[in-house]
Amino acid sequence: MSKDETLGEALRRQGVTRRGFLKFCAATASMMALPPSMVPVIAAALESARRPSVIWLSFQECTGCTESLTRSHSPTVEGLIFDSISLDYHHTLQAASGSAAEAARETAMEENHGKYILVVDGSIPTDNPGYSTIAGISNRDMLEEAAKGAAAIVSVGTCAAFGGIPAAKPNPTGAVSVSDLVHDKPIINVPGCPPIPVVITGVLAHYLTFGTIPELDDLKRPKAYYGKSIHDRCYRRPFYDKGLFAETFDDEGARKGWCLYKLGCKGPTTYNACATVKWNEGTSFPIESGHPCLGCSEPGFWDGGSFYSAISTPTEDIPKAAVYAVGAGAAAGVALGAMNRAKKQKSVDAHEKVTIDDLDKEK
Amino acid sequence: MTETEFLLWVRGPALQIATIVFVLGIVARILQMVMLGRKANLAEARGSALAGGLRTMVTRSVPDKGTFQRSTFTIVSGYIFHIGLFVTIFLFAPHILLVDEVFGLSWPALPTPVVDATAVVTIITLLAVLIHRLKDPVMRFLSGFSDYLVWLVTFLPLLTGYIAFHRIGLSPTMLIALHILSVELLMVLFPFTKLMHTFSLFIARYYNGAIAGYKGVHS
Numbered sequence: 001m002s003k004d005e006t007l008g009e010a011l012r013r014q015g016v017t018r019r020g021f022l023k024f025c026a027a028t029a030s031m032m033a034l035p036p037s038m039v040p041v042i043a044a045a046l047e048s049a050r051r052p053s054v055i056w057l058s059f060q061e062c063t064g065c066t067e068s069l070t071r072s073h074s075p076t077v078e079g080l081i082f083d084s085i086s087l088d089y090h091h092t093l094q095a096a097s098g099s100a101a102e103a104a105r106e107t108a109m110e111e112n113h114g115k116y117i118l119v120v121d122g123s124i125p126t127d128n129p130g131y132s133t134i135a136g137i138s139n140r141d142m143l144e145e146a147a148k149g150a151a152a153i154v155s156v157g158t159c160a161a162f163g164g165i166p167a168a169k170p171n172p173t174g175a176v177s178v179s180d181l182v183h184d185k186p187i188i189n190v191p192g193c194p195p196i197p198v199v200i201t202g203v204l205a206h207y208l209t210f211g212t213i214p215e216l217d218d219l220k221r222p223k224a225y226y227g228k229s230i231h232d233r234c235y236r237r238p239f240y241d242k243g244l245f246a247e248t249f250d251d252e253g254a255r256k257g258w259c260l261y262k263l264g265c266k267g268p269t270t271y272n273a274c275a276t277v278k279w280n281e282g283t284s285f286p287i288e289s290g291h292p293c294l295g296c297s298e299p300g301f302w303d304g305g306s307f308y309s310a311i312s313t314p315t316e317d318i319p320k321a322a323v324y325a326v327g328a329g330a331a332a333g334v335a336l337g338a339m340n341r342a343k344k345q346k347s348v349d350a351h352e353k354v355t356i357d358d359l360d361k362e363k
Numbered sequence: 364m365t366e367t368e369f370l371l372w373v374r375g376p377a378l379q380i381a382t383i384v385f386v387l388g389i390v391a392r393i394l395q396m397v398m399l400g401r402k403a404n405l406a407e408a409r410g411s412a413l414a415g416g417l418r419t420m421v422t423r424s425v426p427d428k429g430t431f432q433r434s435t436f437t438i439v440s441g442y443i444f445h446i447g448l449f450v451t452i453f454l455f456a457p458h459i460l461l462v463d464e465v466f467g468l469s470w471p472a473l474p475t476p477v478v479d480a481t482a483v484v485t486i487i488t489l490l491a492v493l494i495h496r497l498k499d500p501v502m503r504f505l506s507g508f509s510d511y512l513v514w515l516v517t518f519l520p521l522l523t524g525y526i527a528f529h530r531i532g533l534s535p536t537m538l539i540a541l542h543i544l545s546v547e548l549l550m551v552l553f554p555f556t557k558l559m560h561t562f563s564l565f566i567a568r569y570y571n572g573a574i575a576g577y578k579g580v581h582s
Contacts, residue, residue: 218534229530229535240456240475241474241475241476242474242475243456243471243472243473243474243475245456245460261456261457261460262460268535268539269534269535269536269539298367298536299365299366299367300365300366300367300368301367303367303368303371304367304370304371305371305374309464310457310460310461310464311370311539312374312457312460312461312539312543313374313460313461313464313465314374314375314378314379314461314464314465315371315374315375316374316375316376316378316379317379318378318379318382318465319465319466321379321382321383321386322382322383322386324383325382325383325384325385325386325387325390326386326387326390328383328387329386329387329388329389329390329391329394330390330391330394332387332390332391333390333391333392333393333394333395333398334394334398336391336394336395336398337394337395337397337398337399338398340395340398340399341398
């Protein structure tokens with residue numbers, strides 16, 4: 001694949017039909033809430049786009065994000081688009097290793113300075129740099145160096161976007177997100193554990209088409225994909241509204257596909273596109289498979305209490321507190337009551353009868 | 364403190380503190396009231412104090428004609444927002460789930476849209492009640508700081524609950540945290556303000572009814 005080959009040429013060479021390509025453009029446009037008139041613009045932009053250089057850095061991560069993006073059973077258009085960017089460095093996927101790999105990264109950074117897209121998955125340890133290094137370079141140093149020449153940074157996965165599991169309590173490595181360290185570059189967070197493949201291709205398509213980053217929410221997530229909560233788009237929502245809940249994973253409600261709120265579903269507080277885009281080429285998403293949403297695309301999802309207790313339920317032992325309070329309240333009440341009685345008795349004792357003589361004294 | 368940590372604090376330690384203050388305060392104050400007692404009535408009983416007391420606890424819920432004509436707005440709005448509060452607090456599915464989780468008690472919920480509509484009616488009624496209090500010269504004269512405070516802490520859980528349900532403005536995590544916090548504020552102030560009428564109301568009615576019942580007259 002030559003660097004000068006356009007995306008359109010690359011796709012055609014790999015057997016993607018014009019129809020398939022336009023279908024992808026139309027789907028991308030509708031998912032990003034763009035008007036249909038934008039479809040040809042996207043198509044034209046993608047067709048003629050030079051394959052952008054992408055440098056992918058993996059820090060404290062589990063490779064789940066890479067798995068998510070590359071494990072498509074049949075080559076999808078999204079997969080091919082992904083193949084068709086110039087992925088100059090990705091230490092899991094690239095053939096080169098050792099110093100050759102690092103040389104590829106340095107060359108790409110030099111040749112495309114200011115133009116490459118930096119993709120990061122995994123969090124960055126800030127405690128001891130030795131917790132995670134690549135070719136002897138600490139994650140932090142590598143990120144800061146690579147960020148300098150990047151046109152934009154895409155934080156793929158919850159670890160890169162928010163710290164994720166490495167940053168969960170007690171955060172032994174002092175893990176932080178990309179946006180905690182880099183402040184002077186446009187950052188697009190694509191959280192999820194892992195994120196939906198089409199979301200990252202959509203973000204890249206947007207960048208190729210418009211040369212800008214998509215509209216983001218306050219957590220720097222593309223609004224097109226993270227604008228609605230799972231709960232708002234969930235096909236089980238009518239059961240929530242009717243108050244029909246599965247109580248266990250194997251009761252009548254679970255079998256009838258009722259709402260999983262009671263089983264700990266974090267859908268109401270989770271913003272992602274799972275309920276509409278779905279997983280495994282549109283097959284289903286966790287709730288459709290009968291499991292509550294874990295809220296993996298939200299900051300601190302790992303520390304947000306049990307995955308299996310409802311979001312509004314207490315995390316401490318409330319009945320125990322109430323029982324102690326009843327005891328203490330009874331004691332306090334009886335003490336106050338006794339004090340009141342003593343006061344009353346005292347005033348009764350202090351009461352002096354008024355006689356005619358007393359009244360006469362007034363004169 | 365991140366939003367998630369804030370929610371966890373509100374659901375955990377803050378709720379524990381609020382529960383302790385709420386329960387301790389109520390138990391202590393009720394005992395204090397009951398222990399004040401009554402002077403022994405040396406007159407011969409002409410009827411049942413118990414029957415009279417229990418009857419009055421119920422009959423006082425129906426306003427007499429004269430009072431109703433004089434204070435139509437107060438009575439109608441009072442009924443609407445009290446029933447509205449009952450429906451939104453006790454017949455909303457997530458609230459029942461909370462009680463179920465904590466005490467293992469459960470009962471059927473109303474459909475969410477019905478509770479939603481009730482919440483709107485209750486919010487509007489509470490606003491009307493406040494305006495009435497501010498505009499009526501007698502009401503305003505009789506109202507002190509604690510009356511407005513009580514109104515506010517009753518209103519806030521409804522408002523934050525409504526906003527959290529419709530997810531307006533802030534993130535859902537923050538909204539639900541603020542909603543729970545507003546309820547905790549209500550719980551903490553409850554035993555030490557006129558909100559205690561939830562319990563003392565029935566004690567007072569019983570006393571009135573029992574006095575009349577003992578004398579063999581209607582209260």
